[in-house]
Amino acid sequence: MASNLQDIVIVGGGHNGLVAAAYLAQSGRSVTVLERLDHLGGAAVSAQAFEGIEARLSRYSYLVSLLPSAIIRDLGLEIRLERRRYSSYTPLPGTDHGLLVDNGDTAATRRSFESLGADFDAWQSFYERTAALARAVFPTVTEPLLRRSELRRMVGEADWTDFIERPIGEVIERSFHNDLVRGVVLTDALIGTFAPANDETLAANRCFLYHVIGGGTGDWDVPVGGMGAVTSALTSAARTAGATLVTGADVVSITPDGEVRYRLGTNEHSVHAGTVLSNVAPQVLSQLLGDSGSLGLSGMLGEQIAPVEGAQVKVNLLLRRLPRLRDASLDPAAAFGGTFHINEGYEQLERAFRAASARNIPTPLPAEIYCHSLTDPSILSPELSASGAQTLTVFGLHTPHRLVTSHNAADLRQLLERAVIDSLNSVLAEPIEPLLLTDAAGRPCIETKTTYDLELALGLPGGNIFHAPLSWPFAEDSADLGTPAARWGVATAHEKILICGAGAQRGGGVSGLGGHNAAMAVLEG
Numbered sequence: 131m132a133s134n135l136q137d138i139v140i141v142g143g144g145h146n147g148l149v150a151a152a153y154l155a156q157s158g159r160s161v162t163v164l165e166r167l168d169h170l171g172g173a174a175v176s177a178q179a180f181e182g183i184e185a186r187l188s189r190y191s192y193l194v195s196l197l198p199s200a201i202i203r204d205l206g207l208e209i210r211l212e213r214r215r216y217s218s219y220t221p222l223p224g225t226d227h228g229l230l231v232d233n234g235d236t237a238a239t240r241r242s243f244e245s246l247g248a249d250f251d252a253w254q255s256f257y258e259r260t261a262a263l264a265r266a267v268f269p270t271v272t273e274p275l276l277r278r279s280e281l282r283r284m285v286g287e288a289d290w291t292d293f294i295e296r297p298i299g300e301v302i303e304r305s306f307h308n309d310l311v312r313g314v315v316l317t318d319a320l321i322g323t324f325a326p327a328n329d330e331t332l333a334a335n336r337c338f339l340y341h342v343i344g345g346g347t348g349d350w351d352v353p354v355g356g357m358g359a360v361t362s363a364l365t366s367a368a369r370t371a372g373a374t375l376v377t378g379a380d381v382v383s384i385t386p387d388g389e390v391r392y393r394l395g396t397n398e399h400s401v402h403a404g405t406v407l408s409n410v411a412p413q414v415l416s417q418l419l420g421d422s423g424s425l426g427l428s429g430m431l432g433e434q435i436a437p438v439e440g441a442q443v444k445v446n447l448l449l450r451r452l453p454r455l456r457d458a459s460l461d462p463a464a465a466f467g468g469t470f471h472i473n474e475g476y477e478q479l480e481r482a483f484r485a486a487s488a489r490n491i492p493t494p495l496p497a498e499i500y501c502h503s504l505t506d507p508s509i510l511s512p513e514l515s516a517s518g519a520q521t522l523t524v525f526g527l528h529t530p531h532r533l534v535t536s537h538n539a540a541d542l543r544q545l546l547e548r549a550v551i552d553s554l555n556s557v558l559a560e561p562i563e564p565l566l567l568t569d570a571a572g573r574p575c576i577e578t579k580t581t582y583d584l585e586l587a588l589g590l591p592g593g594n595i596f597h598a599p600l601s602w603p604f605a606e607d608s609a610d611l612g613t614p615a616a617r618w619g620v621a622t623a624h625e626k627i628l629i630c631g632a633g634a635q636r637g638g639g640v641s642g643l644g645g646h647n648a649a650m651a652v653l654e655g
């Protein structure tokens with residue numbers, strides 16, 4: 131068994147591991163990244179998902195909001211993020227009209243609200259509040275943690291109470307009367323998070339917060355070239371800085387004193403690290419440490435950890451053209467240019483939560499769609515693009531991992547795919563299936579990933595897209611922030627092992643924050 135010594139070994143080559151590798155190699159540390167799969171990027175990758183079809187879809191994550199421009203600048207990343215003109219379109223179920231939020235035309239947006247009897251001024255003032263929250267909170271996420279009382283002072287009492295302390299449903303219900311508008315607002319609290327609107331655990335609030343603070347504006351942008359382009363830029367930054375990136379390296383154990391064992395092909399290797407950075411989920415780290423009983427985490431990461439599960443189903447489709455809408459006066463390119471909400475009224479979301487709590491697949495399934503190729507056709511071959519083909523990405527809500535216990539995994543995938551198609555068809559003027567292109571083997575171009583698939587492919591516990599429940603972006607007033615790792619929100623119970631992935635305190639999403647903050651803790655130590 132070969133063995134060597136490195137300053138830093140990073141377990142997992144997701145985008146966060148690459149961010150950490152690039153920062154630390156740039157500062158002169160010897161860095162090795164060990165990735166189990168045959169490619170880097172984890173959940174931030176593009177793939178040619180359909181045999182013989184030249185379309186490279188963002189297979190899992192697809193929009194970028196939380197990646198700070200400071201990381202892009204520091205690492206010299208050549209990443210282009212495209213802003214979308216349309217924020218969202220939401221058909222009113224059972225009718226041929228809906229709500230269009232067009233950032234490029236305030237008057238048209240106001241008319242759209244009025245046509246539903248909804249209050250546009252309430253919408254504007256609500257999002258002025260979240261914008262203020264974003265301006266206060268986002269600059270802090272690339273700094274050592276503030277304490278609760280410090281951030282509270284910066285945010286102000288009213289916003290702190292409404293967004294951080296009381297269940298998110300309360301401020302939504304107080305601010306809006308229209309069910310559809312309430313639902314559109316609530317969806318940001320439910321991405322990958324299984325919770326009701328009035329969630330006393332505040333998991334929905336944490337999810338909402340991370341969805342409205344990105345970049346200090348809360349905008350969600352399209353990565354040109356797909357999510358794989360983000361990972362390519364990070365890979366090249368890490369390599370150029372001198373990091374060694376090893377794929378096909380399945381880490382099988384880690385010891386608290388920094389020994390990492392991994393399998394590469396048929397051989398077992400061992401490497402000793404001054405510091406081990408864990409890009410895998412906290413629960414996976416715990417298993418690698420042989421800590422089956424506890425998660426081996428300390429401080430804020432050790433706070434009340436519920437069983438980890440995701441709650442979404444992701445479906446990628448490739449269509450001959452965009453489908454026709456029930457509202458014939460609306461251009462499908464406008465409706466699909468932003469987030470297209472399907473059956474996501476407030477009551478519908480609550481009903482779906484109750485159904486899934488009883489281990490039933492919600493009918494209709496709440497979901498949201500976006501079309502990457504409208505904003506960035508570069509992910510399609512020129513021929514495909516010229517033919518009018520478009521990609522659709524569906525993210526279905528309230529499909530928690532616990533559904534696996536009442537269905538077998540393959541059946542569940544089929545049932546969820548069917549539920550997504552039925553939900554989508556219920557708001558379109560024509561069924562979607564005939565619009566699907568077929569691959570080289572004549573199969574329809576549709577790919578469905580359940581929580582079970584994500585657990586298997588990426589090692590996400592229970593298919594949780596954030597590795598673990600999201601945590602607040604601040605430390606409690608009583609927290610011990612005595613070490614750099616604690617101050618940066620990346621500590622574990624073991625001094626030599628830090629979290630550098632989505633499971634770090636401010637790590638969820640394609641943000642690079644887990645990697646950045648772990649690297650800062652190492653450099654400060």
Ligand SMILES: Cc1cc2nc3c(=O)[nH]c(=O)nc-3n(C[C@H](O)[C@H](O)[C@H](O)COP(=O)(O)OP(=O)(O)OC[C@H]3O[C@@H](n4cnc5c(N)ncnc54)[C@H](O)[C@@H]3O)c2cc1C
Binds near residue numbers: 142189584588597
């Ligand atoms: C379907 C889906 C949609 C999403 N949509 C969005 C979105 O639009 N925008 C957004 O911001 N976020 C989104 N997310 C969340 C976001 O993608 C993740 O939170 C983020 O990519 C996590 O990055 P990471 O580097 O921390 O970890 P990961 O990407 O999970 O990478 C961890 C890596 O560790 C490797 N690994 C696991 N076990 C081992 C082992 N034993 N040995 C070696 N390597 C190992 C894995 O193979 C993987 O490559 C989505 C996620 C999913 C799954």
